Amino acid sequence: MNMKDSVYNFLSEQISLGNMKRDDKITEQFLAEQLNISRTPVREALFQLSSDDILEHEPRKGFRIKQYSKEDVENYYEIIGLLDGKIASLTVDILDEDDYSIMKFYIDAMYSAINNELYTKYNEIQNKFHDVYIYKCENKKMLLEIIKLKKKFIGTDYSRIETSKIKEELIVTNKEHEEILRMFIEKEKEELRNYIEFIHWRKDKAALDNW
Incomplete structure (x- = not known):
């Protein structure tokens, strides 16, 4: 498993466990610092989660858990x-x-x-x-x-x-x-x-x- 997939699975688990709330702002810089890794795999994982409709991207603000009607x-x-x-x-x-x-x-x-x-x-x-x-x-x-x-x-x-x-x-x-x-x-x-x-x-x- 590569680093991007590891970050993807980690974030999915954190959302599933309720450790990330729907109103939380999620940024690649903060996550990279918390996980002590480079920003590249974090960015890739965040955009993959966005592509999978789990997160939504807000330009210049970061990501949030996607909400559904x-x-x-x-x-x-x-x-x-x-x-x-x-x-x-x-x-x-x-x-x-x-x-x-x-x-x-x-x-x-x-x-x-x-x-x-x-x-x-x-x-x-x-x-x-x-x-x-x-x-x-x-x-x-x-x-x-x-x-x-x-x-x-x-x-x-x-x-x-x-x-x-x-x-x-x-x-x-x-x-x-x-x-x-x-x-x-x-x-x-x-x-x-x-x-x-x-x-x-x-x-x-x-x-x-x-x-």
Whole structure:
């Protein structure tokens, strides 16, 4: 992994963990000094994040985490749901008992995160749950596209939403994860595809990611 990719992954992780907020100004000079590296790989990583629609560039000011409208998020949900459902149907016959055990572990971990109001941690675990089957997809173009789209939500901030509302919504979503796992185990290919596309990624959930 080259230096630019290392910086890219570091910044993505910091955004995902909530260490960078949507109103923070991000400059290459500050990051280069903090990471004790030259500005070139930092600049390249920042512009790559901008190209991936994770950051937006403000000339002579720096970068900020990109914000999306409700319509934007709903449109992305529709596309991600389509891809996620298709990938699930393609990997039904590939997953094994070890994969099911890992997915069950992540479901339990998500309930623990919800109960302890660790919502950033919940997001991290949720991504790992879906990655169990997504990364087994043999269609690499489809794989790269869904990874790119899902990165748009790595900085989701739930602080603006009432705690009881977040908890209620995430419990419902995690019950959906349980149903997804059941369908994988039972190898209900078409039902699984439709469930992920039309239930798990339904547009009314976009409000949680509209920030």
